[in-house]
Amino acid sequence: MMTMTGAELIVRLLEQQEIETIVGIPGGAILPLYDALSQSKRIRHVLARHEQGAGFMAQGMARVTGKPAVCFASSGPGATNLVTAIADARLDSIPLVAITGQVPLAMIGTDAFQEVDIYGMTIPITKHNFLVRSAAELLEVIPQAFRIAMSGRPGPVLVDVPKDVQNQLVTFERLPAPAVPDPLPPLDETAIAAAARLIDEAERPVLYLGGGVIHADAAPLAVTLAEQTAMPTTMTLMALGAMPVDHPLSLGMLGMHGARYTNFALQESDLLVCVGARFDDRAIGKASQFCPEAKVIHIDIDRAELGKIRRPDVAIHGDVKAVLQALLPRVRAQLRKRWLSHVASLKSRFPLVLEGRDDPRSHYGLIQAVAKALDDDAVVVTDVGQHQMWVAQAYPLRRPRQWLTSGGLGTMGFGLPAAIGASLAEPQRTVVCFTGDGSLKMNIQEMATLAEEGGKVKIVLMNNQSLGLVYQQQNLFYGKRVIASNYRRPTDFVKIAEGFGLETLDLDHSEHPEADLAAILRRPGPALIHCSIDRERFVYPMVPPGAANTEMIEG
Amino acid sequence: MIEQVAEPLPTSGFEKVVLELEVNNHPGVMSHICGLFARRAFNVEGILCMPLPDGQRSRIWLTVFADQRLEQLIHQLERLVDVLEVRRHGADHEVFVQLERFFQ
Ligand SMILES: Cc1ncc(C[n+]2csc(CCOP(=O)(O)OP(=O)(O)O)c2C)c(N)n1
Ligand SMILES: [Mg+2]
Numbered sequence: 001m002m003t004m005t006g007a008e009l010i011v012r013l014l015e016q017q018e019i020e021t022i023v024g025i026p027g028g029a030i031l032p033l034y035d036a037l038s039q040s041k042r043i044r045h046v047l048a049r050h051e052q053g054a055g056f057m058a059q060g061m062a063r064v065t066g067k068p069a070v071c072f073a074s075s076g077p078g079a080t081n082l083v084t085a086i087a088d089a090r091l092d093s094i095p096l097v098a099i100t101g102q103v104p105l106a107m108i109g110t111d112a113f114q115e116v117d118i119y120g121m122t123i124p125i126t127k128h129n130f131l132v133r134s135a136a137e138l139l140e141v142i143p144q145a146f147r148i149a150m151s152g153r154p155g156p157v158l159v160d161v162p163k164d165v166q167n168q169l170v171t172f173e174r175l176p177a178p179a180v181p182d183p184l185p186p187l188d189e190t191a192i193a194a195a196a197r198l199i200d201e202a203e204r205p206v207l208y209l210g211g212g213v214i215h216a217d218a219a220p221l222a223v224t225l226a227e228q229t230a231m232p233t234t235m236t237l238m239a240l241g242a243m244p245v246d247h248p249l250s251l252g253m254l255g256m257h258g259a260r261y262t263n264f265a266l267q268e269s270d271l272l273v274c275v276g277a278r279f280d281d282r283a284i285g286k287a288s289q290f291c292p293e294a295k296v297i298h299i300d301i302d303r304a305e306l307g308k309i310r311r312p313d314v315a316i317h318g319d320v321k322a323v324l325q326a327l328l329p330r331v332r333a334q335l336r337k338r339w340l341s342h343v344a345s346l347k348s349r350f351p352l353v354l355e356g357r358d359d360p361r362s363h364y365g366l367i368q369a370v371a372k373a374l375d376d377d378a379v380v381v382t383d384v385g386q387h388q389m390w391v392a393q394a395y396p397l398r399r400p401r402q403w404l405t406s407g408g409l410g411t412m413g414f415g416l417p418a419a420i421g422a423s424l425a426e427p428q429r430t431v432v433c434f435t436g437d438g439s440l441k442m443n444i445q446e447m448a449t450l451a452e453e454g455g456k457v458k459i460v461l462m463n464n465q466s467l468g469l470v471y472q473q474q475n476l477f478y479g480k481r482v483i484a485s486n487y488r489r490p491t492d493f494v495k496i497a498e499g500f501g502l503e504t505l506d507l508d509h510s511e512h513p514e515a516d517l518a519a520i521l522r523r524p525g526p527a528l529i530h531c532s533i534d535r536e537r538f539v540y541p542m543v544p545p546g547a548a549n550t551e552m553i554e555g
Numbered sequence: 556m557i558e559q560v561a562e563p564l565p566t567s568g569f570e571k572v573v574l575e576l577e578v579n580n581h582p583g584v585m586s587h588i589c590g591l592f593a594r595r596a597f598n599v600e601g602i603l604c605m606p607l608p609d610g611q612r613s614r615i616w617l618t619v620f621a622d623q624r625l626e627q628l629i630h631q632l633e634r635l636v637d638v639l640e641v642r643r644h645g646a647d648h649e650v651f652v653q654l655e656r657f658f659q
Contacts, residue, residue, distance in 0.1 A: 119583065123590050128636040131583065148636055304630035 001173060006135030007036035007166040010099065013142040015042045016178045019070050021424050023048050023057040027074025029114060030101025032166035034072075046424060046453060049445035051078050053417040055085020056443065059094050060421020063404045064379060064429075066217065068095035068149040069421070075101045076114030079160075080121070084411060086156045087125040091408025092238065093215060095154035097145050104164040105133060119160050127155030132162070135170035146179035153302040154215055184319040185301070187326050191316045195273075195297045196330035198314060199229055202271035202295075204339045207231040208254070211238030211407065212276020212300060218321035219400040222275060223247070225324055230336035231273065232343050234262055236283050237392055238407045239276070244398035251343070252352065255283035256543045257389045260350035263549040265343050266291050274298045276320045279309035280408075289548035299323050354394050355555075360513045363387070363462060363533050367394045370432055370460060373518035379404065379422045379431040383415035383439030386468040389539040391434045413442030416459060420446060423455030430456050430521065437463045437491065444496065450526045451501035457526045459502075461493055464533040472538045476553070477545065486535070497528035507531040569620040571600070571646035574629070576615040579637040580606050587635050588615065597621075597628060601651055612639065616650050 004012070010033060014022070023046045026034045037045055048054035051073040061069035073082045079100040089096040103112040119131040128148045130141045138161075145157040199205060207226050213219055219242040226233045226249045233243050234251040243250050251262040263285075266272070272294040277283070284290040287309055298305070298312035299320050306315040316323050356362035360369035367390060380395055381404045382388040388405060397403050404422060406414035419433035440461055450457055470485040494504045503525060510516045520527050541552040578584050585604065592599050601618040619625075632641050 120586060123583075123586055124594065129583075302634065304627055304634050306630075308627050 001171055002175075003169055003171040005032065005036065005166065006132075006138055006161065006168050006170060007032040008039075009135060009138050009170060010142060010161070010166070011036045011040050011043065012175060013138070014070060015040060016175060017068075017143075017146050018178070019043055021046060021061065022070045022072055023054040023421070023424075024072025025049075025051050025054060025074065025078060026072070027076075027078045027101065027114070029075035029103055029163045030072060030078070030166075032163060033099070033101065033161070046449065048417070049448050050443060051081030052085050052413065053443050053446040053449065055082045055096070055098065056088070056414055056417035057421035057424065057446075057449075058096055058098075059085060059089055059414075060381070060404060060418035060423075061425040062089075062094050062096055062421075063418065064401050064422045065425050066095075066215065066401065068097050068146050068154075069425075070097045070099065073098070073100050074114070075103055075118070076116050079118040080116055083121065083125065084409075086122060086158060088406055088409040088411045088414065089156035090125045090127065092406065093154050093211060094156065095149040096156040097149055098156060098158045100158065100160050101166070102131070102160045102162040105162045106164075108162065118158065122158045125156070126158050129158040129160070131160045132165050135165055135168040136172070138165075138170070139172060139176050143176050143179040147182065150179075151182035153212070184322050185317060187318060187322060188316055189326070191314055192323060192326050193330065195299075195314045195316060196327060198271055198295055198297055199231075199273065200332045200334075203336075204269045204342075205229070205231045205271035205273060206251070206266055206269040206291075206294075207233040208236075208266075208272055208274045208277055209233060209239040209242045210236045210275065210277020212320050213239050213242045214400045216276060216301070216319055216321040217400070218276070218324055219243070221321060221324040221328065225328060225331070228328065228333050229331050230334045230340060232265060232340065234258070234266065236277050236280065236407070237405060240392060241397040241400050241402045245396050246398070253392055255285065255549065257393060257539050257541065258549075259352035259393075260541055260552055261343075261346040261352075263543075263552060264346050264350055267550050268342075269294045272296045274312075275324070276300060278305050284309070285543045285547060285549035289550075352393060357394070360517060361507055361531055363390050363537050364394045366460065366462065366507070366531055366533075367391055367434070369514050369517055370521065371396050373521045374430055374432065376402065377429055378402070379419070379426070379429050381405070381415050381419040381422060381431060381433040383433070383435040384410045384412045384469075385436040385439055386464070386472060386537070386539050387434050387436045387462040387533075389469075390462075412436075412439040415439055416443050416450070417446045419457045419459070420450050420453065420455060423457045424453065427455055430458065432458045432460060432521070434460045434462065436468060437461065437465065437487065437493070438467045440493070441491075447497060447500035447502060447528075454525055456524055458521055459497075459526075459528045461528060461530045462533045463493065463530060464535045464537070465490060466535045468535065469539070471535065476538070476542070493528065494530050503527040505529045569622055572619060572621045572625065573644040573646060573648040573651065574617040574619060575642040575644060576617070576632065576638055577607075577640040578613050578615055579639065580611055580613040581637070584613070584637045587637060588632065591628070591631055591635070592619070595624065595628060597624070601654075603650065603654065618646070618651055
């Protein structure tokens with residue numbers, strides 16, 4: 001028999017789950033858990049400067065490794081500060097286990113100091129959540145939380161633990177086994193055979209890959225399927241890296257800021273093979289006019305996605321990796337010379353134009369110069385705004401889990417903490433975080449965490465003195481009535497970064513920008529690289545609100 | 556950030572159906588389920604919930620006005636960790652018929 005407190009039990013169960021790093025901020029209601037953590041030899045704690053930062057650091061760890069990551073917060077404001085990072089994890093299907101302290105059981109519901117109903121608040125933004133009512137329940141709840149976070153379509157799970165439950169003694173015979181993911185759903189052989197037939201018969205098929213391909217580690221199989229059946233392949237924002245950009249079959253990203261040829265090729269397709277994607281409005285534009293002539297095969301682990309937006313001709317509920325594996329031997333090898341040469345001609349007539357790509361002080365040029373100085377082992381993180389879309393268009397992504405971006409929720413402030421998390425999990429990699437002057441300010445306090453931890457995180461700040469994406473939309477769609485989107489007073493970001501203890505490079509004052517950039521990217525340790533960007537640079541092409549993907553506007 | 560354009564929510568062609576859910580019996584299950592219906596503006600007309608004899612599980616009966624989103628909503632219900640099974644019945648299922656006299 002073993003006897004320990006609830007808090008000690010949580011730490012033991014986390015150790016068993018092979019958690020090595022936890023990010024969080026302590027407070028009264030979670031102090032017993034921190035006290036127990038202080039005795040752990042296997043888990044290191046990283047102190048964030050804001051709980052939202054902690055949540056996004058945990059996300060960064062989960063996104064690069066594919067394994068559930070853990071963050072801690074105290075009750076009340078600590079817990080509410082986690083909410084945005086949890087919602088973000090839900091929309092991008094990231095396995096996250098958030099553990100919050102809560103006021104003692106008997107005080108729940110009495111408006112006690114720092115009491116909020118975080119359980120109630122997070123119902124719609126978690127995959128599942130728990131309010132633990134006894135230390136004995138933890139034996140089941142903690143493994144369940146991990147099982148749920150990593151099974152099927154991954155997602156965030158919140159476990160709210162009252163302070164007295166953390167202190168309560170519990171006696172038990174042995175620790176439960178560490179959680180493993182649920183078994184995969186059985187293969188739907190009939191549907192797979194039907195899908196193979198549609199692929200064999202199609203003349204103009206397009207493979208449409210989503211984030212599910214990354215989550216299921218199915219990217220190599222998806223590339224093999226594309227090659228074997230000569231299917232041009234497009235990726236959503238979440239799937240970038242699944243197929244290397246320079247692969248001959250790659251159509252790059254589709255949708256609102258995709259290349260014209262990509263959206264045109266989709267328009268002409270007669271079969272859309274959707275793998276782990278969800279027909280998001282940013283990707284497909286006006287749903288009724290998306291791929292109007294195409295039959296649809298939809299493969300997804302989440303049955304609720306099948307038919308949600310577009311009714312598929314063949315729906316396959318299953319793990320995309322297992323399904324692709326079963327599909328591969330059944331499809332005929334093809335060359336599809338006519339379709340591929342047509343796509344090639346679309347590509348040469350309507351290419352993605354990266355204006356100014358040779359000037360390292362222009363938006364596309366800076367991205368190119370960073371890419372040139374790094375190899376494919378680097379991790380590329382972004383914040384949210386124009387810079388995010390420019391990087392998505394222009395950075396040569398070639399590897400699954402190379403690319404971390406807030407897709408579904410589009411959260412400004414994601415970048416820096418997610419980059420720190422990526423570096424905590426995989427310290428051997430260079431992590432580059434492209435950010436904007438608006439986004440960086442949303443979690444700028446994490447520069448302190450970064451300076452303390454000292455990872456090889458390079459922040460590339462594309463500073464246009466503006467909430468650029470908002471400014472762009474006001475210019476294009478609101479009659480140039482610009483409000484609340486420009487900063488009137490410049491911020492000295494270089495000084496701020498120095499104040500936090502980061503190395504800095506201001507490309508505005510550099511005589512050899514390319515060489516200086518390459519040098520700072522190669523050095524160990526964190527750095528801020530600052531570059532002013534012309535505010536009048538917009539993201540093009542662009543599908544205007546409510547339009548079909550083929551009605552793109554150009555600059 | 557820019558307006559998202561979707562087909563308007565259906566306003567006609569509703570069909571009444573009865574759903575039978577088997578769920579884990581603990582506090583919080585109801586909020587998970589009701590929240591799902593509320594967010595999608597699904598009109599829940601009637602709701603009845605009692606624990607099953609083993610005390611571990613409960614059965615929930617719902618009457619809803621369904622439209623073409625119902626199938627997806629059922630999948631979303633099935634996705635909830637505490638929902639063990641969802642069965643669909645016609646509007647004339649006796650469970651609510653017998654209750655009608657309590658609502659006169
Ligand atoms: C937390 C949050 N608040 C507001 C928005 C709306 N929004 C989207 S992009 C953007 C501007 C981003 O500015 P910046 O980070 O400087 O990037 P830029 O577009 O200038 O490259 C805003 C306000 C958001 N996505 N996230
Ligand atoms: Mg900006």
